[in-house]
Amino acid sequence: MKDIRDSFLVLPGIVIALSLMTPCDVSLATGLQNPSAPVTQVVLLGTGNPQPDPDRSGPATAIVVNGSAYLVDFGPGVVRRAAAARLDKGIAALEPANIRVAFLTHLHSDHTAGYPDLILPPWAMGRRTPLEVYGLKGLKNMTDHILAAYGEDIGIRRDGMEHEPPEGVRVNAHEIKAGVIYRDANVTVTAFPTRHGEWEQSFGYRFDTANLHLLRG
Numbered sequence: 001m002k003d004i005r006d007s008f009l010v011l012p013g014i015v016i017a018l019s020l021m022t023p024c025d026v027s028l029a030t031g032l033q034n035p036s037a038p039v040t041q042v043v044l045l046g047t048g049n050p051q052p053d054p055d056r057s058g059p060a061t062a063i064v065v066n067g068s069a070y071l072v073d074f075g076p077g078v079v080r081r082a083a084a085a086r087l088d089k090g091i092a093a094l095e096p097a098n099i100r101v102a103f104l105t106h107l108h109s110d111h112t113a114g115y116p117d118l119i120l121p122p123w124a125m126g127r128r129t130p131l132e133v134y135g136l137k138g139l140k141n142m143t144d145h146i147l148a149a150y151g152e153d154i155g156i157r158r159d160g161m162e163h164e165p166p167e168g169v170r171v172n173a174h175e176i177k178a179g180v181i182y183r184d185a186n187v188t189v190t191a192f193p194t195r196h197g198e199w200e201q202s203f204g205y206r207f208d209t210a211n212l213h214l215l216r217g
């Protein structure tokens with residue numbers, strides 16, 4: 001079997017079920033409906049775990065539907081892996097400045113250490129709308145503290161010679177409950193509770209699109 005280290009697994013598919021099956025793993029179930037006309041791609045940006053494996057970035061998966069990206073988790077390395085997917089695979093939706101919606105399964109650091117990187121450099125590289133992030137209780141607190149920690153950087157980019165627009169560094173952190181938590185023209189996203197170690201809360205996410213069938217939630 002081909003070793004996928006240092007490469008992307010891009011799955012044109014019909015089914016996406018993301019949940020926490022084992023500690024710090026994101027499981028993926030896929031099926032194939034119409035391989036000749038894929039409009040949905042599942043891109044495994046990072047399949048690592050807390051171990052600092054130099055060949056695996058932290059957990060992060062991108063669901064790309066009709067040219068829009070939906071991120072699940074943002075482990076360390078997520079932004080550089082997204083940039084590589086843009087350059088190596090031509091997935092324009094994964095140009096970091098184009099990533100605008102993300103979902104978080106839980107607050108473990110290996111799933112969230114890429115959060116400042118997701119907020120800040122893509123703003124400096126051209127994101128002009130707020131980042132919309134969906135997750136569990138504690139997400140707002142984490143978001144507020146990250147923005148505060150990088151206040152000096154944000155201030156100088158916003159108010160200095162770069163004149164970066166303030167709306168691009170805004171983060172709308174949505175603390176959700178189980179159920180349908182997001183819907184747009186491409187996807188409906190349903191959060192479902194999972195069990196993960198001692199965490200009081202963790203979520204999996206089910207993505208439904210117009211031409212997808214759900215295999216597993």
Ligand SMILES: [Zn+2]
Nearest residue numbers: 023024106108
């Ligand atoms: Zn975990």
